[in-house]
Amino acid sequence: MYQFRVLMRIRKDLKAGPPLVTLKSALSALFCLTLLSIPWAGSADVISKFQEIEKKAFRASTQLIVDNNDAWYVRWKLLSEAESTIDISLYSLHNDVFGKAFLGLLLKKAEEGVRIKLIVDAKATSYFTGIGKDYLEELASFENVEIKAYNPMLKAGRVIDRSAKKLMASLHDKFILVDGRFAITGGRNIGRDYFMDASEDPRSWRDTDIVLQGEQVGAQFKHAFEEEFGHPRNRRLNRDWFGNWTSKRERLLFAAAAIEQWMSGGGLVPESEATREWKARKALAESGLDESVSADTFAPDGPDMYNEEIKTLTHLVAYEPRRFDFLAFDAPKPIKVLDKVSITATVYENEITDNIIKLIDGSEREIYIQNPYVVMTPKMYSALKSAYDRGVNLIFHTNSPLSTDSLFTQAFFINDWGRLMHDMSRAKIYAFENRKLHSKVFVFDRKVSVVGTYNMDAISEDINSEIVTVVDSEAFSEVLIEKIESDIRLSLDLTSKTDPRIAAHPNEPAPEAVAPWTTKIILKLLGKLWFLRSWI
Known part of the structure; x- marks a missing residue:
């Protein structure tokens, strides 16, 4: 109110004419402008909401990583240069050259004496956590290595006392913490689909990571790690009761050496005599010219055993460690790491949901949301609806039925479409068509x-x-928006009527309209399973 009264005083003086425009009026104007530059009592902008988050902020240098090849290079550099500790939390570790090279590099660091703690989700990493696989057990055989599998079904023997939600709970964290000073987190698991260039394989994911460097980086990531790693229902992996059935040490080290040579520009590992003989036998067996000749399905073990897979990575050839020293030149900015434990935790804690809603509540102009699955809970929907009613522009970027790996989530997204377009008609919603x-x-x-x-x-x-x-950084936010906008330029505008597929089916929700008829049938069937919404 005081700002308003001062403005009215200035207006009155100006109307009275030049004689009354005194030094006092000029000073009042200056004072008023100063007051106007300060947030009024009761204002709640997004910076204030960031400060209200009940987590201590620390300052760290950051770098956004979008390119798939760079995402692999950064992980390789961080792990290669680790000196004392490595803490890793992963949802999925794939059975391919990336998964095995990743473990091979960890094995190498274990031999150097680095202390390693690794936790993986057992269901999503079933190839490596199954009995007799021996890959993780090979790494776990070192005294300075601890490996655990998160799977609430395997521990305690009984499942009758557990809710269905607890049985399906997963470790969805994905981060690497090195020496307590470097961290990388984001959506990527460890596997081919996350690190291949999109031109090499249309199945490759478009994902986002953030790399952090700073003396205070470790505390909040370490706390999040130990909350899941110390869970009593985890299964610690050791050598099998009768020892590892087969040693996987050489296979893992071969994978690490081969991919490092390739991505550093050194080409493929030279083909061994055993591999040449295997290829000759296989070609002869497949020709049918000599039925007495047979060949194994897989190439023999050797330094070149991953060549066939590696040579398809035609863009992964520009690894230069010094290129990723960028963090040394980035100005530190305020950071907060928010954690959410799984529903199986002894003490359930969710720092994420309410604080994202807090930031939504503090937004005044626009909110960008890029997410592969948009199946909003009532709490999230209500917050976005309130922001929309305040005049905040909402921009979504997600998957369409043409790009998704989950038709279930698309079916529920379609179920929500009518209400979403009614309640938030000005919202812009874009979706990938040819990229995941x-x-x-x-x-x-x-x-x-x-x-x-x-x-x-x-x-x-x-x-x-x-x-x-x-x-908390305008510069970082601008770079992130630039990446999202470049994705939007390659996407469908689901809120536009210009797409002929949408225009041709005006009575269908836009995401459904762009889908082929076979997919539409599946989406309609899945959409009827509304009672599974809270499980998808």
């Missing part, structure tokens, strides 16, 4: 950004463990 989206980011008023593992669905909100990094 896996990025999970939010940008609030181009000031505060969130990068992490958190999906916009009930599983992330209620069931799985998750982790996100909140960054």
Whole structure:
């Protein structure tokens, strides 16, 4: 009110004419402008909401990683240069050259004496956690290595006392913490689909990571790690009771050496005599010219055993460690790491959902949301609807039925379409058509950004463990928006009527309209299973 009274005084003086425009009026104007530059009592912008988050902010240098090849290079550099400790939390470790090279590099660091703690989700990493596989057990044989599998079904023997949600809960965290000073987190698992260039394989994901460097980086990531690693229902992996059935040490080290040579520009590992003989036998067996000749399905073990897979990575050939020293030149910015434990935790804690809603509530201009799955819970929907009613522009970027890996989530997204278009008709919604989206980011008023593992669905909100990094930086937010906007230029505008597929089916929700008829049938059937919404 005081600002208003001063403005009225100035207006009155100006109307009275030049004689009354005194030094006093000029000073009043200056004072008023100063007051106007200060947030009024009761204002709640997004920076204030960031400060209200009940987590101590620390300062760290950051770098956004979008390119798939760079995402692999950065992980390789961080792990290669680790000196004392490595803590890793992973949802999925794939049975391919990336998964084995990753373990091979960890094995090499273990031999150097680095202390390693690794936890993986047992269901999503079943190839490596199964009895007799021996890959993780090979690494776990070192005294300085601890490996655990998160799977609430395997521990305690009984399942009768557990809810279905607890049985399906997963470790969805994805981060690497090195020497307590370097961290990388985001949507990526460890596997081919996350690190291949899109031109090499259309199945490759478009994802987002954030790399952090700073003396205070370790505390909040370490706390999040220990919350899941110390869970009593985890299964610690050791050598099998009768020893590892077969040693996997050489296979893992071969994978690490071969991919490092390739991505450093050294080409493929020279083909061995055993491999040449195997190829000759296989070609002869497949020709049918000599039925007495047979060949194994897989190439023999050797330094070149991964060549066939590696040579398809035609863009992964520019690894230069010094190129990733960028963090040394980045100005530190305020950071908060928010954690959410899984529903199986002894003490359930969710730092993410309510704080994202807090940032939504503080937004005044626009909110960018990039997420592969948009199945909003009532709490999230209500917050976005309130922001929309305040005049905040909402921009979504997600998957379409043409790009998704989950038709279930698309079916529920379609179920919501009518209400969404009625309640938030000015919202812009874009979706990939020819690329798979896996990025999970939010940008609030181009000031505060969130990068992490958190999906916009009930599983992330209620069931799985998750982790996100909140960054208070306009510069970082602008770079993130630039990446989202470049994705939008390659996407369908689901809120536009210009797409002929949407225009041709005006009575269908836009995401359904762009789908082929066979997919539409599946989507309609899945959409009827509304009672599974809180599980998808």
